[in-house]
Amino acid sequence: MIKHIVFIKLQNRSPESLAEAADVLRSMDGKIEQLKSLEIGADILRSERSYDIALTATVETLDDLQAYQIHPVHQKIIEYINSVKEVSYAVDYEI
Template sequence: MIKHIVFFKLKNRSAESVAEAADVLRSMEGKIEQLKSLEIGTDILRTERSYDIALTATVETLDDLQGYQAHPEHQKIIEYINGVKEVSYAVDYEI
């Protein structure tokens, strides 16, 4: 199994913008067959060092991770996120 974790800091860090971006990320649920689980969380502390959104996804294999990355639904999300994010960081690891 592979865990895929991404942290997003948005250009507009208002509660409304964060909620909208989180909803867009959640819209992938049930649409990408490679995803075994998807969890989206928004930061509750809202400090300067905080990131606004965390995405945690689980897939079975590296091939599934690549399939998820290339999936048309994921590509739509990337296009949206690239327009609203300031920065993002990711880590992928085996469990």
């Protein structure tokens, strides 16, 4: 199993922008067969060092991770996130 974690800091950190971005990310749920689980969380501390949103996804294999990355639904999400993010970081690891 592979865990895929992404932290996103938005350009506009208003509650409305956070809610919209989180909803867009959640819209992937059930639409990409390789995703075994998907969690989206908005930061509750809102500190200067905090990132705004965390995405945690689980897939079975590295091949599934690659298929997820290029899936058309995910590509549309990336396009949106790239338009609203300040920065993002990802970590992928085996569990």
